[in-house]
Amino acid sequence: MNNMPDAPEKNGECIELKYLVNGDNFTSAGEASVDVKRALRELGFDATVIRRVAIAMYEGEINMVIHAEGGDATVNVYPDKIEIILSDKGPGIADIDLAMQEGYSTAPDNIRALGFGAGMGLPNMKRYSDEFNIDSVIGEGTTVRMVIYTDKD
């Protein structure tokens, strides 16, 4: 199970939500995204913005469970943007350009049988973000940072 956040930390105009994404259990993948979706709805964000954040983060959660035995997710909510930082201590990505290609995947067959691993995760995360960066070091891990602006569709 994901650790649901305690009270969100308010730091000036930023609300920080933190989650531990459990890598042992594919069933629980997505719980953090569901919680972010609920929090953003309560804060009154536009439905399209909420959906973009939820999808980008959900694909990221699935990736961390498939490839990295889980990791940490931090969501910083500002009035004008939502920043998602997903950080894992997995094997790292050898060729980021290749990983970004639609259809390229290293996911095992058991994950494909579950409806994922089609090589759409990273492209989807980029598609739904306004800013998208990956930092990856082989053998150390990967950090993905996505920003979604709240004032555009």
Place this chain on the structure above:
Amino acid sequence: MKIKEIIDLLDAEVYAGEELIDSEVHSACGSDMMSDVLAYVKDQAVLLTGLLNTQVVRTAEMMDMHCIVFVRGKVPTEEIRALAASSGIALLSTKERMYVACGRLYAAGLRGGDTL
């Protein structure tokens, strides 16, 4: 189209969200690949799928979908039903195959809607 019309058209069983069957849905999509649903779906309210696991419900929830139809007679587990119930998503199961189920709903006026 109301969800209860889908139930009639597909001779479907309801496994969660009985209280939602009078809600209106305006478009649908059919896929077994959840990443494709996440990539291409915009405002489709109904997901037809042959895939049976909790991530199907999660995917529908991310996309703000209201109804999942499992094709080829697949029956959702208790865990899947509970997740759908807590997410406000109706779960149906039909014995029809994907192609026939989609065709019947399309012919009755439930179209594909927009894509992103």
